[in-house]
Amino acid sequence: MAKEKGTKETAKKKQTGDDPPRGDFSSQKKSRKLCGTNYPLSIAFIVVNEFCERFSYYGMKALLTLYFLNFLHWDENLSTTIYHAFSGLCYFTPVLGALIADTWLGKYKTIIYLSIVYVIGHVIKSVGAIPTVGDQVVHVGLSMLGLALIALGTGGIKPCVAAFGGDQFEEEHAYERNKFFSVFYLAINAGSLISTFVTPVLKGDVKCFGGDCYALAFGVPAALMVIALVVFISGSGMYKKTPPRGNVLLEVCQCIEFAIRNRLKNFYKQMPKREHWLDWASEKYSKQLINEIKMVTRVLFLFIPLPMFWALFDQQGSRWTLQASRMNADFGGLVFQPDQMQVLNPLLILIFIPVFDFGLYPLIKMCRINFTPIRKMATGMILAGLAFAAAAIVDIKANETILPPPGPKESFIQVLNLANDSIQVTIPGQDLFQQPIAAFQDPAEYSKLTLDGAQQNFRFDLQFQGSVSTFNHTVQEKSVYSLIVCKSEGILSSHLIADLATKPAKGLSAVRFINALDQDVNITIGKDQIISVDKNYSVANYTKLKRGKYNVQCNTEAEEFSLDLGLLDFGASYTIVITNTSANHVEARKMEDILANNIHIAWQLPQYLLISAGEVMFSITGLAFSYSQAPISMKSVLQAGWLLTVAFGNVIVLIVAQAALLEQWAEFVLFACLLFAVCIIFSIMGYFYVTVDPEELTKEEAEKKEMPSNGNEIRLAPRKTKL
Template sequence: MGKMKDKDVDAETHGKGQRSPKLCGTNYPVSIAFIVVNEFCERFSYYGMKAVLTLYFINYLGWDKDLSTAVYHAFSSLCYFTPLLGALIADSWLGKFRTIIYLSIVYVIGHVVKSVGAIPDVGDSTLHIVLSVVGLVLIAFGTGGIKPCVAAFGGDQFDEENTDERRKFFSIFYMSINAGSVLSTIVTPILRGDVQCFGGDCYALAFGVPAALMVIALVVFIAGSGLYKKSPPEGNVLARVCKCIGFAIRNRWRNSKNGPKRSHWLDWAEEKYPKRLIQEIKMVFRVLVLYIPLPMFWALFDQQGSRWTLQATRMNMNFGGGFILKPDQMQMLNALLILVFIPIFDMGIYPLVGLCRIKLTPLKKMASGMILAALAFCAATVVEVYVIKTVVEPPPAKESLIQVFNLMDSDVRVQFPEHNVFSEPFTPYEDPSGYTSLPLTGESQLQTVTVSHNGAEYQCGLTFTERAAYSLILRNPAQPGDTVCKLVEDHITKSETGAAYLRFINTHTENMNITVGKEELFAPANYGISYNISVPRGEYKRVVCETDSNKYEIDLGLLDFGAFYTVILTQESNGLTPRKMEDIQANNIHIAWQIPQYVFLTAGEVMFSITGLEFSYSQAPASMKSVLQAGWLMTVAFGNVIVLIVAEGAGMEQWVEFILFASLLVAVSIIFSIMAYFYTYVDADQLDKIYGEDANDEKVKSSDSKNNETVSMADMPKQTKM
């Protein structure tokens, strides 16, 4: 879910100007209340919209799983590329306050466009796709653009002497992130599934409520305007860093043969830039090199909202007592576990490890977090292997699938001319034994099927198409010469919402109108077959069947998650008798089996993400913390790009894909551990002692630099290796 990634805390930033009013009896500025409420509403809007996004792509726009996963992660990636743009705008042009205002307006417009795109009566399918994509792009620019500004703006509100209050504020700020996430991932799936609008799931409302919360976030933030400390733009340190790097590269290219040798390529910038800035950039580069393997962790982490949600749709979500979890609500477990795990790790696990005389450095924690995330995907693989046992896989090329319904009055045998597909006879009205593979000679093939019944043989010419599934329905002939065969193409793909599919075979001599819950369908007389309908999981005890002459009520019992049922309606002396057959097995793996993978992944997040942020800040000088924050967010963006590439390009089974990601993360964690072993920790605060307080003033250096030798990393204060 990525709440850790939203802890964009610049603890070195603070406001300048007059003192702001305090909350009663505390040293906390009144203004932070507006900022915390703003963050809660904004995170509600973001995670609420994102929770239902994958199912929206599949069930509303009609995209397949791979395309839906790819677009989901492309959007997530864009959300973590755009913070760099937001930081540039805030630092170089508008300042934090106005940047938050203007980009929040873009954010609101994106939500509104996205919500309008989910209204079925608005244009054709192409317009829905265009509105959805435009809305997502605007949301990405809005949420990403304000991401590096809001937390730092909150820190600006505190006076310099209130450092303890500022530190506690960031904890409160982080809690508001998780509170908004937990609440939204509970509420928006309910709005999607339990509220019906426009004849189906109400995605317009599920997106509309987050839009309303973003409007509230903007209004609340503006309401506190008169109380804020608003620091003016101070120039963008990232631009300064880029200029220094560019000058060093150009200077080395021009003078490498004639000039004196330099111990580091960045030292070629000494003619124009101060040595402290150069040293700070070296420190940042050393951390950024360690960032190179990190995107693989986020590639696994962000699949909670895509692949893991899709896995949940094929599981049993009933917890008893009428409580049924929705597949997109399972993501809330991550936020809940974070709130539990943070104190457990800080006050329990880490001290216990210390008692064992094991020095658990930040980089060791991060490597351990990677291993835990890999274990999460191993657990997801085990669950997936059992989940797919209830799924009927589509046949490959030059094959079809077939099952037989025997509606005759005695056993029958079915023979194909070239293949012994069925060896056993079929008992009347028994459940189909499952789909059987039927080889074909081409894309389609006419097969002459022989049906043996009570000593008589019937020939049926049936055409089968590759990659399709069929039901062969056998019935008694009404008169000599009648065909006994009816071939029906089946729908075998399970519902992505956990709904059950249902169809009826009407053996009655009259046409029949059938009402199942809120759905109505028509079954023709004399073994006519209705079309398929999707119904929510539940007990259906009063299904109404009407003919021209009679009205019947039948009890279908439980229609379970993901199952496909064929109900045969037969006329008997006591009325209409339903015979319910389960063509495709219901989801029998409970969604609670996803809990271990969420536990492993969240534990990994606590060790990896919190520690990574703390490490980044401790190893960067104050002026470079925003640069490293941008680099940290970029690792999240590139992690989503990895998933996008695999989802679109690999084309492998889901459990194999999970194993691939787990294996890649283990390999990357080994590489990261080797890199970390050779990393030497530094104390960034010691720069002032080495270079002096005024060493960072920008000035053109004298060409005579004999007495200005660069202090190497070896001269920096050291702590320990990984």
């Protein structure tokens, strides 16, 4: 009878409007289904919308780090800082989107309006990437405004779209609803997979305004976001549109604030002891609300260590991309862009999800191992830490070809002997160049020159064919030089020229020409790139070229001839001397000043395998766990808390990038150690965490209310399981 009475009272409440309606039932017609299934047809529009939106977001984000470096000309630390500031903002704004949807517009209108903001942000970002639109200040301003609007758009709709898809299902179709979330996650990764491969190709292979076409590469994601909006609006007539339910998040905050304030106010008073600190809100708020907030705060407390995982995970688009730019990306003629390596993550996710769900997890269960959600998430943390340990090893090997920067009161110098015989170079007070230097010998490495101050005038004694010539050159600290020794019209001379101190960006090669002929030359590279070099050992400026084999045309006043430069490799710096041979032919002698990238980009595969496996165990499990541990009215609150862990993870990267000032490999090791330490803390917290079935608790609370108050109530404990 008690149950029957409760059912009647519930029905009466719904009729009188005491409870908010679950959907817009004004027409009272059932939603259309996909053929032969219990899946509403409306979810097809939602899934396609999510695919296009994720294509838009990840396609744009894949380019950001290199855009900051190469278009806005920021350094690596600033580029990393802005990248993670943007990523963090994208996960702070879901709280704002949830508030708008719950208190004002509802999910459907929130998605529409914020998607329009999203599109505007993309358009502004694309315009800001056009070189002819204003100066550097305009480019930075438009880029930052565009990113701010994109962060508001993508973050604002993030908590709405998945929940809106779940709203389309009837209560009796819970199995189909769970499968929808799997399809939804696959759509996210499919969009990410395609976009992170396509947009770097559009940027690097299509040329516009005389360089990489960032405007087009950002414009395509903008177009996909327009398609996402159009597709979503097209399904409008089929959607169940749940009206706003009120500001649950605000009510939670107010309840917590009242409990704390009430406890402090009565701290010194003789008051009966209460079981939980939130019980101090019972004077104003219902017991059901307090119990639900207790459940949420227990899970939120368990979330405290989680941002460290995201601090590592989100560096795929920043530090790992920068690492890829210092590696050899040639796959037998197919050359990868550094930012294209991010395609591995969504690709591996699409592979790992079925492998784990239908292979690994059932196998572990067959071995009678209780692989709880907490243990899965802890394992995901360990895998992410191992990924960064692998990244540190790769970084150490990749840095072997980098010229270390000279410190204070230091400079690097090499000798290029362009005379026709060996020379002996002596610098008084310096222990350098012990062996004679042969003609046209390619120096193996630079030598370190120690200065007395910020600059110093050095004497160079050159012993050539039995005679000694002395030259004086001024050297600046923290600089890299080549001493050019040449013989013109029987007279020995020397020139000190500045060299590149760092590898060329984007995996390009750098080349400069020295003209040892007695007449000026014009060198044609490609169709229209002409480099003019004066006669008698003049030196041209560096030219940046894509990796490849080059055969260039060289013109003098008297003749035209071709020069085979051979392979100009990733990240290398070359000096090419144009000179006559003994047979009176012109040839090019190539010297490698900065070594080419010799570590193949495929060595990043292990770290991507580990981080992607870690994501499947950590992210998908954590999302499902947070959803299962929240009562129905608090699921949006807990989902917002889950998304905030991602935001705070990016904040951690900002702090470390600005404060640590470590070499990149050491920073990777630091992050790995921090995550291992956090994993231990999380595992201890998880050991003492007891799961609660929110639905069971709700039923028991309802039964308590219906029981007669005769002083002999039976207290029913919720069903709990220790993890």
